[in-house]
Amino acid sequence: MSAIAPRPDRAILPPGLHAPAAAVSVLALLVFGVFAARYADDSTAGRLDRRVQRLVGYPDTTPSLPDIVIASGGLDGTVVLAVVLCGIALALGHRKLAVLAIVGPGLTGVATTTLKPIIGRTIDGEFAFPSGHTGGATALGVVAAMLLIVVLRTPTGASAVLIVTGAVLFGGTMALALVAGRAHYATDTLGGFCVAVAVVLTSALVIERWPRELPRWGAR
Numbered sequence: 001m002s003a004i005a006p007r008p009d010r011a012i013l014p015p016g017l018h019a020p021a022a023a024v025s026v027l028a029l030l031v032f033g034v035f036a037a038r039y040a041d042d043s044t045a046g047r048l049d050r051r052v053q054r055l056v057g058y059p060d061t062t063p064s065l066p067d068i069v070i071a072s073g074g075l076d077g078t079v080v081l082a083v084v085l086c087g088i089a090l091a092l093g094h095r096k097l098a099v100l101a102i103v104g105p106g107l108t109g110v111a112t113t114t115l116k117p118i119i120g121r122t123i124d125g126e127f128a129f130p131s132g133h134t135g136g137a138t139a140l141g142v143v144a145a146m147l148l149i150v151v152l153r154t155p156t157g158a159s160a161v162l163i164v165t166g167a168v169l170f171g172g173t174m175a176l177a178l179v180a181g182r183a184h185y186a187t188d189t190l191g192g193f194c195v196a197v198a199v200v201l202t203s204a205l206v207i208e209r210w211p212r213e214l215p216r217w218g219a220r
Contacts, residue, residue, distance in 0.1 A: 012097050012146055012204045016156035017163075021201045028201075032130065032194035035187050039129055041120040045185050052186035056179045078105055078136040085143050094150055096207050097143075103207070104200035105139040111195050112136075123185060130191030131184045134175050138196035141170025146204070167197060 013021060039046065045053065082105045089098035112132040121129035145166030149159045175189035 010094065010096075010150075012094075012100060012208055014149075014156045014159050017160060018205060018208070020160065021205055025198045025201045025205075028194040028198040032191055032198070035191050035194075036115075036119050036129065039119070039121040039187060043122045046187060049185040049187055052179055056176060078109065078140065081140050082106070082143075085140065085147060088147055089150075092147075092150055096210065097146060097150060100146070100200070100204055100207055101143050104143050104196075104203050105136055107203060108135045108139040108196045108199045111199055112192055115195070121188065123183075123188070128184055128188045130195050131175070131178060131188040132192060133178055134171055134184070134189040134192030135196040135199075136192075137174035138167050138171030138193050139200050141166035141168075142197065142200045144170070167193070171196065 082101055086098045086101040089095070089101055109132060112130045112135045115130055116127035116132075119127075119129050121127070142163055143166075145162040148154075148162055148166075152158075154162060171189075171193045175184075175186070175193065178184040178189055179186050
């Protein structure tokens, strides 16, 4: 048969990316902490927010592409995409990555939802920092990149590029849509991005340490 036989529970990340992933997670948390402290209990746009808003511009009153992107990144859309990624991982015989496809976006959503009222930054009277939409999109982008790594069996350097590209492409697209739609300040989206990167990479490293052979459903 020409099909490649699956290798159950192989590594989610190439071994050479374990230390960089841990370092990036810590850096993301530090960046998040700085912006969280800066904008805690605030409701105004900072200097960076105003600059980005001028670059992005303002939407007109008709439904636009940003509206469509924002709508697709809601809870329902994130859950559907996470389940799809989980199913693809299972089809590839990679149960650890299937777990990450659910746990990564799920924990990101829990984290952003919990942190918003604690930090207290608002826009138009609604809690805004960190952006849950950006966090969810970024988490999905990182998981999708990891799936590509599994399929393409890329070396360490190319794998790192794929993960960065997935995070920036998914998270950046959502962030631009949110800023253009005046749903979030730019720094809110940066906060959501950092939360997702830290949560997904840390979750991947924790899941990597599980036993090589995860128990199958119904096994005794």
